[in-house]
Amino acid sequence: GAVVSQHPSRVICKSGTSVKIECRSLDFQATTMFWYRQFPKKSLMLMATSNEGSKATYEQGVEKDKFLINHASLTLSTLTVTSAHPEDSSFYICSARDQGPGNTIYFGEGSWLTVV
Amino acid sequence: QKEVEQNSGPLSVPEGAIASLNCTYSDRVSQSFFWYRQYSGKSPELIMSIYSNGDKEDGRFTAQLNKASQYVSLLIRDSQPSDSATYLCAVTGFKTIFGAGTRLFVKA
Numbered sequence: 001g002a003v004v005s006q007h008p009s010r011v012i013c014k015s016g017t018s019v020k021i022e023c024r025s026l027d028f029q030a031t032t033m034f035w036y037r038q039f040p041k042k043s044l045m046l047m048a049t050s051n052e053g054s055k056a057t058y059e060q061g062v063e064k065d066k067f068l069i070n071h072a073s074l075t076l077s078t079l080t081v082t083s084a085h086p087e088d089s090s091f092y093i094c095s096a097r098d099q100g101p102g103n104t105i106y107f108g109e110g111s112w113l114t115v116v
Numbered sequence: 117q118k119e120v121e122q123n124s125g126p127l128s129v130p131e132g133a134i135a136s137l138n139c140t141y142s143d144r145v146s147q148s149f150f151w152y153r154q155y156s157g158k159s160p161e162l163i164m165s166i167y168s169n170g171d172k173e174d175g176r177f178t179a180q181l182n183k184a185s186q187y188v189s190l191l192i193r194d195s196q197p198s199d200s201a202t203y204l205c206a207v208t209g210f211k212t213i214f215g216a217g218t219r220l221f222v223k224a
Contacts, residue, residue, distance in 0.1 A: 043216040093159045102148045110159035
């Protein structure tokens with residue numbers, strides 16, 4: 001199946017700093033990528049839809065100035081958590097939509113963010 | 117009414133039994149249907165896709181789609197403890213909507 005790579009898999013940062021997470025579709029072009037966060041034993045929560053060449057669409061309650069999304073190419077979207085706080089610690093997952101007949105969504109491996 | 121509904125579970129089945137996971141959706145124009153498996157602490161992985169009414173089999177997995185009744189199900193035959201995970205249903209029409217997932221426990 002298609003591969004979506006996410007990096008880094010784990011990151012620890014200090015409060016107040018920013019951290020960038022990359023999401024790459026390795027064998028297909030993705031005009032649309034998605035960013036989720038997930039707390040332990042909870043459901044996926046869609047944060048935003050990332051559209052190549054245009055601004056991301058954020059879900060209600062998600063601060064766009066805090067979670068900066070850039071989708072500069074058909075294979076790369078980045079999520080930057082700015083001025084991170086301990087409550088931002090979570091599992092962040094990206095996904096990319098294959099433009100084939102089924103519009104299948106493939107997930108990256110996820111990134112564990114710990115803010116200390 | 118949620119757009120994609122799944123019983124949160126947990127669904128507990130003994131090893132070797134058939135696990136049946138169900139999903140209903142509200143958007144009648146939905147065209148593509150997917151099942152993902154998510155192990156604890158990992159991201160979801162695609163296990164099945166189905167686009168037309170009927171059954172689709174892949175190894176121990178069978179996806180069933182009934183567009184008239186707006187449900188899609190996943191059967192896991194000969195369930196193994198390694199099948200214990202959360203199973204997410206996803207439905208694509210104009211956009212892709214995920215269900216909240218059903219937790220499955222397979223008891224050894």
